Amino acid sequence: MGFGANTREFHAFTREFRANTREFHAFTRELGANTREFHAFTREFGANTCEFHAFTREFGANTREFHAR
Numbered sequence: 619m620g621f622g623a624n625t626r627e628f629h630a631f632t633r634e635f636r637a638n639t640r641e642f643h644a645f646t647r648e649l650g651a652n653t654r655e656f657h658a659f660t661r662e663f664g665a666n667t668c669e670f671h672a673f674t675r676e677f678g679a680n681t682r683e684f685h686a687r
Contacts, residue, residue, distance in 0.1 A: 619627075
């Protein structure tokens with residue numbers, strides 16, 4: 619294979635490599651966004667769980683007080 623053919627093959631390879639790199643960067647940006655969204659969800663879920671547990675403790679205390687009467 620001559621120099622010209624090798625050069626064309628190399629350029630084709632670099633074009634494909636750049637395309638794959640752009641696709642990978644787009645994927646990592648989307649993954650980062652999804653990760654941030656997931657972390658926000660888990661923080662909200664944790665807050666809701668804490669609020670629910672506080673409610674059930676208060677409900678239990680009120681129930682015991684009601685039964686004590």
